[in-house]
Amino acid sequence: MREVFQQELREVQDRLVEIASLVTESIEKATQAFNESNVTLAETVIADDDKIDAAAYELDELAIQILARQQPVARDLRIVVSALRISASLERMGDMSTHISQLARYRFPEKVVPKKLRPTFVEMGRLDVEIARMLTELLRTQDTAIAEAIRNEDDKVDALHLSVFDTVLGESWKGEAVDTVDSTLASRYHERFADHAVSIAKKVQYLATGDWIPSDS
Amino acid sequence: MREVFQQELREVQDRLVEIASLVTESIEKATQAFNESNVTLAETVIADDDKIDAAAYELDELAIQILARQQPVARDLRIVVSALRISASLERMGDMSTHISQLARYRFPEKVVPKKLRPTFVEMGRLDVEIARMLTELLRTQDTAIAEAIRNEDDKVDALHLSVFDTVLGESWKGEAVDTVDSTLASRYHERFADHAVSIAKKVQYLATGDWIPSDS
Numbered sequence: 477m478r479e480v481f482q483q484e485l486r487e488v489q490d491r492l493v494e495i496a497s498l499v500t501e502s503i504e505k506a507t508q509a510f511n512e513s514n515v516t517l518a519e520t521v522i523a524d525d526d527k528i529d530a531a532a533y534e535l536d537e538l539a540i541q542i543l544a545r546q547q548p549v550a551r552d553l554r555i556v557v558s559a560l561r562i563s564a565s566l567e568r569m570g571d572m573s574t575h576i577s578q579l580a581r582y583r584f585p586e587k588v589v590p591k592k593l594r595p596t597f598v599e600m601g602r603l604d605v606e607i608a609r610m611l612t613e614l615l616r617t618q619d620t621a622i623a624e625a626i627r628n629e630d631d632k633v634d635a636l637h638l639s640v641f642d643t644v645l646g647e648s649w650k651g652e653a654v655d656t657v658d659s660t661l662a663s664r665y666h667e668r669f670a671d672h673a674v675s676i677a678k679k680v681q682y683l684a685t686g687d688w689i690p691s692d693s
Numbered sequence: 694m695r696e697v698f699q700q701e702l703r704e705v706q707d708r709l710v711e712i713a714s715l716v717t718e719s720i721e722k723a724t725q726a727f728n729e730s731n732v733t734l735a736e737t738v739i740a741d742d743d744k745i746d747a748a749a750y751e752l753d754e755l756a757i758q759i760l761a762r763q764q765p766v767a768r769d770l771r772i773v774v775s776a777l778r779i780s781a782s783l784e785r786m787g788d789m790s791t792h793i794s795q796l797a798r799y800r801f802p803e804k805v806v807p808k809k810l811r812p813t814f815v816e817m818g819r820l821d822v823e824i825a826r827m828l829t830e831l832l833r834t835q836d837t838a839i840a841e842a843i844r845n846e847d848d849k850v851d852a853l854h855l856s857v858f859d860t861v862l863g864e865s866w867k868g869e870a871v872d873t874v875d876s877t878l879a880s881r882y883h884e885r886f887a888d889h890a891v892s893i894a895k896k897v898q899y900l901a902t903g904d905w906i907p908s909d910s
Contacts, residue, residue, distance in 0.1 A: 540770060540771065540774060543760065543770055543774070544766045544767070544770050547764040549761040550761070553757060553760055553761050554757065557757060557760070557777065560774065560777065560778075561777075561781070564778070564781070641874065644870050644874055645870055645871050645874065649870055651870070653861050653862055653866055653868070653873045654862050656870045656873040656874060656877075657858065657861055657862065657873060657877045660873075660874045660877045660878060661877060661881070664878070664881070
């Protein structure tokens, strides 16, 4: 029984890694679509979000079946419960990629943000992609050092998020309302993407240390 | 055993209703603070968010203990798992109240949004409060008719959310960048608050119909 359970836990872990890979692919394409106003790529991201949602749903069903069949307790139980929460956060990360892609599509053939802010968004996008790759690696290896690294990269994203507001609210901002709206939303989506990764990293960290599972904050 | 389990499920339900009541109080104060730029009230909401987070965390711990002790299967298991998801969404609703309050605090003594948009935000706030009250009632009574009503109110919030963009992007918009940023974020927070309520309503509905639990979308 125990052996079967360990096997099922590995299956859960493999699925989480697989979903994280889909999310990584989605943010890679979303940020490229956003920065290059590539509407075709944007539409691919939007269409492919269903795959992430379906994979998350299937993982949830598997986790619920494991709870019913194996009736785990203690740390084993928390691992399965945390898998349910991690899949929900991964699904939200996919939604952020979709929102970023929708902004690119709406503004096509225009670029979403004015020249002045483009380097900032290129960097935010690069960090989001890096964070998604680290998150996939964290889920694969459970190496908590990666969790720490994700928090550090998230701090950089938060700093860039604030700098977007400084720019938009600064004296020298010449953007029209549409530039202000899109920059505000785009920055928020990039920042939320990284936040979800941090909340997942915390869960993996707490599990590794045998501590409790924090709520999604 | 079964009797004990039913008792524990009632405890879980009572706790969800209690958290929903805290969220209702929080959005009532947040929207009033926002509309009247009442910084004291805004700070109360921000300070009280810890209570919502703590209540959600305690409920999660109770649900995990129930899974360990009672090892429920089938629908009973899904009820406990859905409670974990509902508490996560309630916690996020509290975060939205906090974000709305933070906007009010940052702009104090100024009002957050320009005159032109205030009636729209008063109405969005009224709908969010109404949705929170309905959600509390839904969790108390499990009356799925209320779930439908919440979806209908959410449609109104979505329409107002779009109308904010129409205004901000319209010819006649005279707002400065700061007005555009705050209106965009405030509208997003009001809309997300209602979205989380809908995702909870769907879970209650699916449970009532014995159907599967949808992921957080």
